[in-house]
Amino acid sequence: MAAGEQRGRELTPRSLSKISMGYLVLLLLLAWAYFRYRSSLLEANPPWIFDPRNMLYIAWYGSIGGVMASITGLLRHGEKWNPAWNLWYAARPLTSAIVGVIGYLIYISIVQASLSFDDGFDTKPPRVLGYVIAFAIGYREDIFRELLQRVFEMIATAGGADTQAPSVPPYFEGRIGEDGRHASLTWGHATDNVAVSTYNIYRDQRLLATVKVRPPVLENSGERIEFADYSLHRGGERGGGHNYAVTAVDAAGNESILAGPIWIPIGPEGEPCITSKAAGVLVVKPRQEVDSDPDNDPQKK
Missing domain, CATH: 2.60.40.10 (Immunoglobulins)
Known part of the structure; x- marks a missing residue:
């Protein structure tokens, strides 16, 4: 295959070690944050919707979904690996944790909107369902981000129709x-x-x-x-x-x-x-x- 047609190379132990190191650092940071603020988290008793403990669990399950997505990508594309993907796959659990929390907040916002103000603080959505939502969004965070992008595009063009065409694709x-x-x-x-x-x-x-x-x-x-x-x-x-x-x-x-x-x-x-x-x-x-x-x-x- 010519140099201009090369899509990537086989995933090397060096690339895999970089990704594994990224996962290890992320897990260590999460563990440190949990034990560092564990006492204050356990002593805090805010309304459930503002409970940081719940958000920590949601972020954790979202990051696990990101780890599973990265492992799936490694197994699927390991023979045609692009070194430029190393940082992306290493940071993917963190990205999945963030979008998992965002997705969960959207979910509980919908739940609260269907209830009265007083009932909203007392009624809790099923916790296990929240973990499942965070994991699913973390695992398929690419689709979730694409959905958010389309929503933002609709908001950006709400003032008027978008009639401007994109530029010509360069370097064809x-x-x-x-x-x-x-x-x-x-x-x-x-x-x-x-x-x-x-x-x-x-x-x-x-x-x-x-x-x-x-x-x-x-x-x-x-x-x-x-x-x-x-x-x-x-x-x-x-x-x-x-x-x-x-x-x-x-x-x-x-x-x-x-x-x-x-x-x-x-x-x-x-x-x-x-x-x-x-x-x-x-x-x-x-x-x-x-x-x-x-x-x-x-x-x-």
Whole structure:
């Protein structure tokens, strides 16, 4: 595989040790905080909704969900590991603890809103259910953060409709794979006045696939978004080629100008054509059904 197509390398003991050290430090800090303030926590008797002991338990179960999410990611993507993910996976339990507490506060706010003021302080939601909610949100905190992002986008555009399209995706490049059976596309992150939510990939003026924007990839991070098209055999005879283009789309449905098109030859005898400049506007034909699933890409999870 060429250097430009390398997605990552096998998870090394050094990378695993960094992540394990991050977990150990987090657990030690939580244990220190608990024993340091244990007496004051036990002596405190505030209304249950302000009880710090309950929040500590919620944060703990949320962090356990984050640990499980990281272990799942290590097992799933260990053979194609990107060293840039080390810090993210090490900090994921802390992130899960925070979003677990936020999710639980949203839950009890809904419970309190359904009760009167006096009953609200006396009525406690099931504690075990709160732990389950914190663990579930911590385990799938990426989906929870995506939901919060969409809520914030709705609030940000509440004063008026968002009509501004994102910028053109920069650094759009493409090349044929060494096997001559797939096309490898890469591009940088576009910017938007609210946020970019998806990227549309076009092949020969038809929509090929949609790639969702998900953490830990951030705007202006310098990282590239990658997509591999393994359906070349359906698009033409060997020795031909395809035109590819990509656009950025925000939550309001505003689509940027096309980056591209670039021509990628299918035959191994052709030299790959690489460009990052938009070369006019393509006429987009109706959406076609595709069986590709870009969300399975670990870079976008």
